[in-house]
Amino acid sequence: MSTISRIAELRHGRALHTIGSLFTGELEPLGHEPLGVPVLDGGGRREVIVRLSKGLSLPGGMPDVLGIAIKIPGGGADGGDLDLLLSSSGPFRRLPFPLPGFTRGRFSTLMRPRLTAEPLDTGHDDGADPRDLALPLAFVIKRGRTRLALLRVVEPREGEADFDPAVNQHPVLRPRGVLARLRRVAYARSREGRKGLPRASVVDTVRLGAQVLVPTLLQGVILRRRAGSALAGLIDADGRATRLLRRLRAKHGDGPLLVRVPMRGWLLLPLTEADVRRVLNDPAFHPATREKRGALSHFAPEGVLITVDPELRGRRRRFNEQVLATGEPEHPFHARFRRIVAEEIAELPREGTLTWDAFGAAHWRIARRIVLGDAARDDEELTWLLNRLRGDANYSYVRGHRTDVRARFARRLSRHLDRAEDDSLAALVRSTPAAPDVDPDGQVPHWLFAFDAAGIAAYRALALLAGNPEAGAREAVRESVRLWPTTLVILRDSPRGAMVAIHSPYANRIEGDDFQPGSSAGVPFSDGHGRCPGEDLVMLVESMVVEEYLRSRDIEGPDLPVALPGSLDHFTLRFAVRPAER
Numbered sequence: 001m002s003t004i005s006r007i008a009e010l011r012h013g014r015a016l017h018t019i020g021s022l023f024t025g026e027l028e029p030l031g032h033e034p035l036g037v038p039v040l041d042g043g044g045r046r047e048v049i050v051r052l053s054k055g056l057s058l059p060g061g062m063p064d065v066l067g068i069a070i071k072i073p074g075g076g077a078d079g080g081d082l083d084l085l086l087s088s089s090g091p092f093r094r095l096p097f098p099l100p101g102f103t104r105g106r107f108s109t110l111m112r113p114r115l116t117a118e119p120l121d122t123g124h125d126d127g128a129d130p131r132d133l134a135l136p137l138a139f140v141i142k143r144g145r146t147r148l149a150l151l152r153v154v155e156p157r158e159g160e161a162d163f164d165p166a167v168n169q170h171p172v173l174r175p176r177g178v179l180a181r182l183r184r185v186a187y188a189r190s191r192e193g194r195k196g197l198p199r200a201s202v203v204d205t206v207r208l209g210a211q212v213l214v215p216t217l218l219q220g221v222i223l224r225r226r227a228g229s230a231l232a233g234l235i236d237a238d239g240r241a242t243r244l245l246r247r248l249r250a251k252h253g254d255g256p257l258l259v260r261v262p263m264r265g266w267l268l269l270p271l272t273e274a275d276v277r278r279v280l281n282d283p284a285f286h287p288a289t290r291e292k293r294g295a296l297s298h299f300a301p302e303g304v305l306i307t308v309d310p311e312l313r314g315r316r317r318r319f320n321e322q323v324l325a326t327g328e329p330e331h332p333f334h335a336r337f338r339r340i341v342a343e344e345i346a347e348l349p350r351e352g353t354l355t356w357d358a359f360g361a362a363h364w365r366i367a368r369r370i371v372l373g374d375a376a377r378d379d380e381e382l383t384w385l386l387n388r389l390r391g392d393a394n395y396s397y398v399r400g401h402r403t404d405v406r407a408r409f410a411r412r413l414s415r416h417l418d419r420a421e422d423d424s425l426a427a428l429v430r431s432t433p434a435a436p437d438v439d440p441d442g443q444v445p446h447w448l449f450a451f452d453a454a455g456i457a458a459y460r461a462l463a464l465l466a467g468n469p470e471a472g473a474r475e476a477v478r479e480s481v482r483l484w485p486t487t488l489v490i491l492r493d494s495p496r497g498a499m500v501a502i503h504s505p506y507a508n509r510i511e512g513d514d515f516q517p518g519s520s521a522g523v524p525f526s527d528g529h530g531r532c533p534g535e536d537l538v539m540l541v542e543s544m545v546v547e548e549y550l551r552s553r554d555i556e557g558p559d560l561p562v563a564l565p566g567s568l569d570h571f572t573l574r575f576a577v578r579p580a581e582r
């Protein structure tokens, strides 16, 4: 399969014009000499489907080769659809030409017989981002000087539409010439790509719902629930989900697998590590999905992860990277962080039973001190407020915002940030230059939330080391997040609105279920433009936590099989602890 059809397949059908929006439009023939195409010659106003797109998918409002695709139901030769594709074109109408906006130039079918579209002045000056247009827009469709019809783009439209001018055509408008032949080949390839995608049967879809979706939601995507996690541990929910996805790969091939989800449209499940990485590394797949925006807006509405505007997202991303020292194995404040870790871990008993409650509380003290400074050490109310909001976030947009709790949380947080204590991330938040819309303080709730996951990863790493004492702390933390990923599912929106769901427990275990010290398999920290900017900090701090804990203690954990279970409930995980004999 060619690279074009492979990309088209993953993007659910398109290699070019991936950024685009669908609209309902109206086509109204204007009185003219008959052309021989009934829908353009008369018959009154009719509803059409319009897709406005960016040919090169350059981010946001950047000028691009813009596209107008029009689907006229019943306009084709024998009652089928008629698809017309027009591109923004230069002075000669034969070549594509970038435009700064949909109302700022002309469009042409490029091929003979050449139709053109000219925007009518609607009183607003629109840019090049089809997701951000003031409606209605109107265009006059012409052939030469003859005004054929008026096209009005009326309102956004849900769902999907396939445009294929090589198939959906009318003999009078059948494109001719070299370009038309090339386009016919390209569309045939793209069709072939889509046809090649395996589709989950209804039975498989129900299984996916029951064995993957429901257990993931029950565990709590943003804040783990005790009961849901206990149940998951008991029935090995993530292991079952992983085995189901493996069976589906054996049955359908390498995928990605298309699953029809009621009310949401097509869902794509990548089944190979190469496809997982391809999606994560392609900027056309956006991380700010509706579900994620719904969830994170409860406590981090200005966070980079749910920032939709690509330009602002880029600047927020850079800010996060600067403060978290992404790409640097040692954060500039590492010496201070080591002291904090040593002090807090020293508070944990050297003998008896280690429970998550004790470990988790110590870890929250570490997180508050690293992020906000020593004065935040005992601010358990801040964590409690954050966790209430995270509890709501588990329900995404289905649950309303608790504005009073959010306001209390924000007030407490900014008091800590205002102190900008030396050698804390808060100091960097205040000293790192950033435009106001980056909202430096607004990035911090995500960090606090994500430190919870880091603590869980460190705690499970102890379970790996209990059975493999010769392994290193860092290796154990990395394997902990691979084998028991704290982000259960990584969502992306494909350019055409299909959702891509990367099931992390499955994706991370493609290389195996056993402890593999030194492995860099899987995508526990995601990959590409949305890769976790906190990865280096997490690896640094959590390796310190594990090392520090085991410096003066020997531990005994559960007897885990070589093929490790898919779910390891940290809430009920316990260790017998005694002073080290070394």
Ligand code: HEM
Pocket: 287, 304, 305, 306, 317, 320, 324, 446, 447, 448, 450, 451, 453, 454, 455, 457, 481, 485, 486, 487, 489, 490, 491, 523, 524, 525, 526, 529, 530, 531, 532, 533, 534, 535, 537, 538
């Ligand atoms: C075990 C610990 C952690 C793991 C496994 C982890 C993993 C991930 C993953 C998989 C993503 C991508 C999420 C998505 O696309 O939906 C992500 C994003 C992110 N993580 Fe982490 N993370 C961890 C801890 C942290 C910490 C401690 C911080 C900050 C101090 C942090 C900051 C972020 C930010 C800001 C993003 C959004 C990045 C973007 O949208 O470009 N993470 N993380």
